Amino acid sequence: MITFLFGFILLFITVLQAFMPKFLKQTEAFGVYVPEQYAKKETVVRLKKRYTQVVLSTGLIILTGYLIWSLSQEPNEEILALISVGVQFTTIFISIGYYFIMHLRMKKLKVTEGWATGKNEVRVVDLQFQKKLQLIPRIVFVIPMIITVGLIIYTFIKYDQMPNMIPTHWGPSGQPDAFSEKTYFSVISLPLILLVMQGMFLMMSEGMKFSGAKINPANKKTSVEQQLAFRKYSSWFALFITITLTLMMGYSHLQTIHPEIATPWIMFALPLAFLVITFVGVGIYTVKVGQSGSRLKVGEANPSIEDKIAVDDDRYWKGGMFYINKDDPSILVEKRFGVGWTFNFARPISWILLFLPLIIIIAIAFSL
Structure with missing residues (x-):
């Protein structure tokens, strides 16, 4: 029961983190302001999809490994709780780390393509x-x-x-x-x-x-x-x-x-x-x-x-x-x-x- 509880939490965290770009304003991508006229550019959309794919697949692999380990090894309650929390934090840290990679790519893209150049800021x-x-x-x-x-x-x-x-x-x-x-x-x-x-x-x-x-x-x-x-x-x-x-x-x-x-x-x-x-x-x-x-x-x-x-x-x-x-x-x-x-x-x-x-x-x- 505890295994499936922690598995549910891990799945929830994975899905929420992976699809986070879909829940954000179109004018903000990976913490970078994107003027509305550029929000649907193919490069921006592609980076968002890439983030979702990587975080979701990584999270599901970790979840599968966690379930196989916990069900096959049948660890005691203390070890199970410790490993379960560690796995959850690992999943979060991986998604945060990949977010920062995408953040830097988005900043570079914004500067390279000059999205704010020649625009009146209001x-x-x-x-x-x-x-x-x-x-x-x-x-x-x-x-x-x-x-x-x-x-x-x-x-x-x-x-x-x-x-x-x-x-x-x-x-x-x-x-x-x-x-x-x-x-x-x-x-x-x-x-x-x-x-x-x-x-x-x-x-x-x-x-x-x-x-x-x-x-x-x-x-x-x-x-x-x-x-x-x-x-x-x-x-x-x-x-x-x-x-x-x-x-x-x-x-x-x-x-x-x-x-x-x-x-x-x-x-x-x-x-x-x-x-x-x-x-x-x-x-x-x-x-x-x-x-x-x-x-x-x-x-x-x-x-x-x-x-x-x-x-x-x-x-x-x-x-x-x-x-x-x-x-x-x-x-x-x-x-x-x-x-x-x-x-x-x-x-x-x-x-x-x-x-x-x-x-x-x-x-x-x-x-x-």
Whole structure:
């Protein structure tokens, strides 16, 4: 069962990485800005197809080898988990490595063919953009956090009734296989981690309000509508993950207070259900929305403007993945390769928002 679970994860990662170019804006390829009139050039399309073929075939070969090894060798649980995680990271690193090769080829192609030469760079601004946003209200994200705080208070009330050893990990059978001594800190460690994660998704939703919109000057109306829809769906997706996390981690914590509500089958099925639901959600979000809402049908496209292109921000994107622009007040910006958001690493607050939650979660985990 564990083998097929990790195999499913590996297959999902492979397919998502391989077909990522299909989910991106046509005006961005491998982290490089491509003016709209060149987006469908044969050379650009061929590079995208080549990336998909290489990443998909490599991933499937690795998956096949992994399944043959795990089913024939029947390793113990610890070795299987270690190798499975290693195989997944190997697949990701291979796809990232090949992405950087294609990124360099695309940059060279852009310079060689002079796609930006002789074009007027235009930055389009919609002054009503912020008012048009339809994001989930902040209070909706705060409600799960209030529930988590209530769970912490309830835990302290029930502290004397809790067992002296608190389960911290459950094995494949659904039985707890790791414990921590009961203290006032250890009994609330899981809700504290949940609270930090809820705060991260709240910050993500709030950050989208102040992220600058990259509007295509050759297709203004459609571009604005896609940007607005992308932020709306991103906000809903963040809430979806927040709710599923709250339900899973909240239930896991409650069973340490009331063991009678849990069974080995529930504790085995709970993380699996969360994993499947999350993957399905990511898949739907990626396929339906795409990068910057590029897959959303929001109306008729306007004709292209041959002598005008968007401001070329390639110099601010290091490797097409890391955005560093001290003149941009945005903290969150849309990814150039991948669906979702990344940080403007020129803003010090971005480093704090990225690493502080991770440090807190790691500190809590290692203190148990």
